[in-house]
Amino acid sequence: MWIIYKEFSFEAAHQLPHHEGKCRRLHGHSFRGRVYVASDRLKTTGSETGMVMDFSVLKAHLDPLVKNYLDHYYLNESLGLESPTSEAIAAWIFAKLEEAGVPGLHSVEVLETCTSAARYFSPRLSTFL
Numbered sequence: 001m002w003i004i005y006k007e008f009s010f011e012a013a014h015q016l017p018h019h020e021g022k023c024r025r026l027h028g029h030s031f032r033g034r035v036y037v038a039s040d041r042l043k044t045t046g047s048e049t050g051m052v053m054d055f056s057v058l059k060a061h062l063d064p065l066v067k068n069y070l071d072h073y074y075l076n077e078s079l080g081l082e083s084p085t086s087e088a089i090a091a092w093i094f095a096k097l098e099e100a101g102v103p104g105l106h107s108v109e110v111l112e113t114c115t116s117a118a119r120y121f122s123p124r125l126s127t128f129l
């Protein structure tokens with residue numbers, strides 16, 4: 001079994017209306033994220049031979065999401081989420097990539113700070129790896 005990931009990043013604002021601390025206020029983060037794709041076999045033909053997936057394919061799926069919904073947006077509005085926690089953002093990105101048909105999509109991780117992150121896994125997976 002292999003698992004690969006592609007990193008992405010974006011600067012964005014959000015506020016968490018239910019939070020009883022400072023996250024209730026409008027504030028921003030330099031978010032980082034990773035999209036994980038898993039496979040139990042490597043491609044045997046074409047330019048992806050020996051790969052799970054060409055990283056550029058993942059990048060091509062991520063770029064429009066970053067450009068049109070994430071980077072320099074107010075996430076409560078752009079994602080249509082009342083409370084865009086890292087958990088909710090990861091699930092939102094996962095749903096968009098799943099909708100786009102990314103094969104082997106395993107999970108999406110969103111890092112809100114250097115030490116705090118949330119990772120959303122496909123509910124179809126029986127193990128987290």
Ligand SMILES: [Zn+2]
Binds near residue numbers: 014
């Ligand atoms: Zn925050």
